[in-house]
Each structure stands twice: as C-alpha cells, then as structure tokens.
Amino acid sequence: MASHLDLEEQEQLEQVKAFWKQWGNLITWLITAVLLAYAGWQGWNYYQRQEAAKAAAMYDALDQAVQAADADKAASVFNDLRERYAGTVYAAQGALQAAKVQQDKGQADKAMASLTWAADNASDDSYRDIARLRLAGLQIDAKQYDAAAKSLDAIKSADFAALASDRRGDLLLLQNKPAEARAEFQKALAAMDKTLDYRRLIEAKLATLGVAVPADDAASGAAK
Structure with a gap:
C-alpha cells in the first residue's frame, strides 16, 4: 500500500514538474507583471496625491495675492502653477483668478493672456468655457470683435x-x-x-x- 502511494505521489510530482517546466516561466512573468503593475499604480496614486497637494499649496498662495490685489504676485504664482501643474484644476482656477485681479488693475492684455491659456489648456470643459466667456468680454471692450466672436463660437x-x-x-x-x-x-x-x-x-x-x-x-x- 505504501509503495502504491509512493508511486502515485511520484507520478503526481512528475506531472507537476512537467507542468512547471512548460508553463513556469510564463506564470512567473505574469505574476511579476501583476505585482509591478500594482506597485506602479500605488506609486502613481501617491505621486498624484503629492502633486495635487503641492498644486493646492501654490493655489493658496495665488489666492492670497488676489485677496491682496497684488496682480504682479498673482501672475508670478500663476506662471509657476501652469508650468509645473498645468493638468490640474488648480491651474485652471489660477488662470481665472489671475485674470480677475489683472483686469481689476487695468492690465487687460495680461488678463486676456491668462484667460487665453485657460481657454486653450484647462483640464475641465467648464473652466474652458468660463474663460472663453470672460475673454470675449475683454475682447469686446478692446474692440477686437472678430476675436470675441471666435471665443463665443468656441463655447459648446x-x-x-x-x-x-x-x-x-x-x-x-x-x-x-x-x-x-x-x-x-x-x-x-x-x-x-x-x-x-x-x-x-x-x-x-x-x-x-x-x-x-x-x-x-x-x-x-x-x-x-
């Protein structure tokens, strides 16, 4: 009986060895790929959280400049924000905020530049349309009627x-x-x-x- 079990176990072991010889490398690579993908996903999420936190801190600095009616400081922070975190919602919000204080300070050309960036690059459709609407208003004030019409036509x-x-x-x-x-x-x-x-x-x-x-x-x- 014992020898029968031994032979059966040996047969099963041989089958396992044969299976692993044929498929072992593939299984190892698949498991490795899954683990790497999971690690990469975790790392990407961590990176995204870190980047979002940095962008939020920079936006807070921009908002403080706006509250202080400091157009030059707001523009400076916004330039850094769009260069480093252009794909975040903070960059779009920053463009609108910077444009507001620039307009209030009579810097119409700079305000239009900020709004143009948001209209072309904001990550969210709503922010792009808000920028286009405000940009059209400034273009109308500047008698840039053809440009204003194009800005309004782009609102969908x-x-x-x-x-x-x-x-x-x-x-x-x-x-x-x-x-x-x-x-x-x-x-x-x-x-x-x-x-x-x-x-x-x-x-x-x-x-x-x-x-x-x-x-x-x-x-x-x-x-x-």
Missing part, C-alpha cells in the same frame, strides 16, 4: 449657452446689427432659468430694441 456647453448668446447680442449691437442682436437676446432669454434675476437685464436690453417680454415670463422672473 449648454450650461453657458444663455450667457454666450447674451454676450453675442452685446457684440452685435456694437457692430450696428440690431436685428441679429435682438435674436441673440431672445435666444438667451429662452435658454435662461426663469428664476434668475439676470433675466431682467436681458429683458431691459430687449426693451431698448422694442421687444416686449411676455407677461408670464416677466412675472416668473420677478417672483423670485
């Missing part, structure tokens, strides 16, 4: 459709195109939430163009 998000139409209406009015402006203001009013007070501004623009707002629309806006 439905969330900003009403504001883009309103801004486009302003642009068309400045280009002495009242009929086209009226159509854009009407489009903006139709797309905008009826509970928003901003509707009153659009209604006022339409009134100057001889368009009476339906009573139910005006009432819904005033009811807020």
Whole structure:
C-alpha cells in the first residue's frame, strides 16, 4: 500500500514538474507583471496625491495675492502653477483668478493672456468655457470683435449657452446689427432659468430694441 502511494505521489510530482517546466516561466512573468503593475499604480496614486497637494499649496498662495490685489504676485504664482501643474484644476482656477485681479488693475492684455491659456489648456470643459466667456468680454471692450466672436463660437456647453448668446447680442449691437442682436437676446432669454434675476437685464436690453417680454415670463422672473 505504501509503495502504491509512493508511486502515485511520484507520478503526481512528475506531472507537476512537467507542468512547471512548460508553463513556469510564463506564470512567473505574469505574476511579476501583476505585482509591478500594482506597485506602479500605488506609486502613481501617491505621486498624484503629492502633486495635487503641492498644486493646492501654490493655489493658496495665488489666492492670497488676489485677496491682496497684488496682480504682479498673482501672475508670478500663476506662471509657476501652469508650468509645473498645468493638468490640474488648480491651474485652471489660477488662470481665472489671475485674470480677475489683472483686469481689476487695468492690465487687460495680461488678463486676456491668462484667460487665453485657460481657454486653450484647462483640464475641465467648464473652466474652458468660463474663460472663453470672460475673454470675449475683454475682447469686446478692446474692440477686437472678430476675436470675441471666435471665443463665443468656441463655447459648446449648454450650461453657458444663455450667457454666450447674451454676450453675442452685446457684440452685435456694437457692430450696428440690431436685428441679429435682438435674436441673440431672445435666444438667451429662452435658454435662461426663469428664476434668475439676470433675466431682467436681458429683458431691459430687449426693451431698448422694442421687444416686449411676455407677461408670464416677466412675472416668473420677478417672483423670485
């Protein structure tokens, strides 16, 4: 009986040896690849957390500069932020913040440069569209009407459709195109939430163009 078991065990052992000889290297490589992938994933997550923390700290410094109305400091920090952490949301937010203080300080060209970067490079669609909307406003102020039209045309998000139409209406009015402006203001009013007070501004623009707002629309806006 013992010898029968010994022979059976030896046979099984030989089968294991044969299997390992045929597949051992492949199994070893697969296990190694899985372990390396896991280690790499863990390392990447750690790196991402570290980078996000550094970007957040830099953004805090930029925000402090904005609060202090220090446009030069804000621009300097933003330049570092976009060079080191361009793919983070902090870079996009930093561009908008830097542009705000630059605009407040009368540095329109620098503000447009900051917004142009965000419009082209922000990692999030919403930030790109916000930048385009604000950039169009500065371009209109600078009488760069063709550039403003291109910035507005690049806005694709439905969330900003009403504001883009309103801004486009302003642009068309400045280009002495009242009929086209009226159509854009009407489009903006139709797309905008009826509970928003901003509707009153659009209604006022339409009134100057001889368009009476339906009573139910005006009432819904005033009811807020």
